[in-house]
Amino acid sequence: xxxxxxxxxxxxxxxxxxxxxxxxxxxxxxxxxxxxxxxxxxxxxxxxxxxxxxxxxxxxxxxxxxxxxxxxxxxxxxxxxxxxxxxxxxxxx
Numbered sequence: 001x002x003x004x005x006x007x008x009x010x011x012x013x014x015x016x017x018x019x020x021x022x023x024x025x026x027x028x029x030x031x032x033x034x035x036x037x038x039x040x041x042x043x044x045x046x047x048x049x050x051x052x053x054x055x056x057x058x059x060x061x062x063x064x065x066x067x068x069x070x071x072x073x074x075x076x077x078x079x080x081x082x083x084x085x086x087x088x089x090x091x092x093x
Contacts, residue, residue: 017065024068039064044073052078 012019022029026038026045036045041062048054054076061069 020065020068039068 014022024039026047027034031047031049033049034045034047037043038045038059039062041059044056044058046054046056054074055072056074057070058073059068060071061067
């Protein structure tokens with residue numbers, strides 16, 4: 001399989017601005033073990049959990065209350081065959 005793109009949609013009862021506020025509060029839903037800003041255009045942040053998962057993300061688009069896009073700059077999973085398999089992936093919220 002050459003195309004490994006992944007897209008998903010979430011539906012909720014919160015207003016879009018409130019949902020985006022929650023998404024940009026990465027420490028509130030992913031982990032407090034994050035270094036760097038998670039709510040500013042051009043910011044880069046790093047997440048790590050033991051030797052299980054490490055990643056470096058860059059915010060490439062940010063419109064407060066409307067849209068945020070992350071680019072995976074570096075990624076490591078110790079539980080997959082391809083340890084860096086999502087590097088270069090872009091996440092749109």
